[in-house]
Amino acid sequence: MNGFSLLKNTNAYKVFSLDVSRGTASHAYLIVCEDELNLENYLKAFAKRLLCSESEPCGVCRNCTLIESKTHTDVVFYPTGKKILVADVDDLVKKSAYKPLECDKKVFILNGVSNMLPQAQNKLLKTLEEPPKNTYLLLGATSTYTVLSTVLSRCKRLDIPSFKEEDIVKALEGECLDRQKLLSAVRLSGGKLGEARERYESGAGALAEELAIKTFIEVTSSRDVARFSGKVTKELLKDYISSLARLTGLALRLQDHFESGDGAFYETALNLSKTLNKGALIHASDAVRKAEKDVYFNATATAVVDGVVFSILEGKHKWLK
Template structure:
């Protein structure tokens, strides 16, 4: 690729030598044609079809993360719309020639009819008013007068409102090209007037291939693994990746080693993949001392503890994908793929999901911790402890296969101790057989308050309907007894005699219920399945169990 063009840079004086000033790779290898714009094939195809069919919009909005080519795309569109070809007779084309005067002038940033404005430093309505006033005049020497507004979301609300009318119905010779990283801050009224292109993050594979080409052009030997590390660190941004590559070339230029993976890891503070695999192996082997020593070694080499947790998360994620059956990444070393395949065969999905959650929680804690390395050590120890615990589902299956767990049913709730059999009633209506049945009938009939007080306080000395002798766990007032007698008369249509006696009496209905629940829980805790579960999880607590009754 020729480096004679520098978009947006003033032309160099003719007397200056070509190599008088070094240009960073991000500027030197800025795309000069749409074919050099990597990772945005869908947008290029759409623009090409629009140009061929003469269906050009009057305003375009390019959005995406940093470094994916938004401003470069805007400049390329300006060249494509104003290119006249080598013979001066050409029209708009998706493949601008790059040699005609408009193409060269736009590339060198000196074309009068392509006005580029940074909205971050020109935010007010007065700046927009200048654009509106100037847009009324025809282009000086070009087919279209093009306004490129970078970081358009920085315009004020009034500036956006002032632009709306011109943006909706601009003169035929005017095109607007907007670029922004925060499209959510652009008003909907502006978005609806633009043809929007969402530029995608560039894949790591495409970035690595591009960096390999740049290294070849620069005469630098670069290891493929080093380029892949740079591509992943760039997070989809070509500019970020080229800046890192520039730094890596400078890092290795003195010893002539080129760009190596070890140098890139050291420069970026990344964990060595082999060290990460060793660390994960120590965690799975529950070797706490070895894991902490491995972490400290990486920390002493300058590796950020957050980077270690991130690398462990990436490894667990890769193992999970391998277990699912996702094709392996061709850019990974063979030993990495082999290790992930072995772990995928040995670890279950629940174990992998548990490791992921533990490392994710540890990553967040380390990122916020005042003592990062100490927090990282505690996160690893937590993961080591958890990795030694059996999976609850697998534990249940093992217990079921080794003991007749399938036949172990939840113990039935014991019935309260029966009250003394009531004396037979010679004549009269049929009364409930027990005091508990009588209280339940009161509850069902709507006398809820009376039933609740009797259930919690009354001890039965004798129950011989229509006579009841009670004693109280707590004093029972005369009013309560009177209300009880009235409720019984309304329920059975017969007068009852309710008296108090200074005698122990039976336990209250509530006490009998609590005793039954305690016995039920104890029988459940003594079952073989629960004993095995408590041995595996000694800190676990049983909150509910089959047959437990409501405390209401």
């Protein structure tokens, strides 16, 4: 199951599972998780825990497989379109009046509560307050800033944290067979499984790291700057800058003490730690920090990349003397 090996070790899941075992499950949970791309999979896992007869969702029974394919008659998913609208909540209210057909429980999954307009959230309050018997609501949100306090106070909140890089690698290595590509994707994912998987599939993680590495190899004079920065597209910008940050950071650390590693990314950092002096590396890492700020303030990709690449080059020349 997608990310279940990670999820099952979180406090969020343990608390939920214990509630279910004790028969004290709350009628509404707010599951907060920054990993938008995998949140639905986590919500499915919670629903399976509610309906599967095993104490850990088996993944193969009728309930588990129907939840996985979103075709279970007693597990309703929202939104039906892009985000949860008032019409979705009306539909939920209507459907919650019916008894479950196949099981003894009825589950409503609302993914994307952070994007729900206040009117739609308000509509949900009554069901959250007085839910029909054996009805469970699983609300998924990437953050709670936009969730009304009246909604928050009626749900039991569970937080799914970011995961350690090595744990994400372990969770994905069965399906992502190119190890170096996987490591690149995970390094750039900020502890989020869904983001790591997407970067692996698109190859964006590996490409961003490759460009970061090439910054130090291909750009040797100011004439190279414009040609090089054209390769860093808007989509790759953030990953490219964080790859540069990691690369210079690792190179600086390697000048101070040995750290083991493998792959092109590590080899480049090791090489930089030997061939560039400390001044040039600090200059580069300052330039990267400035670029991170520029990205945050929405500067154009070309301007950011031109700036950082030129600055790294400048540092290399300055500290050669």
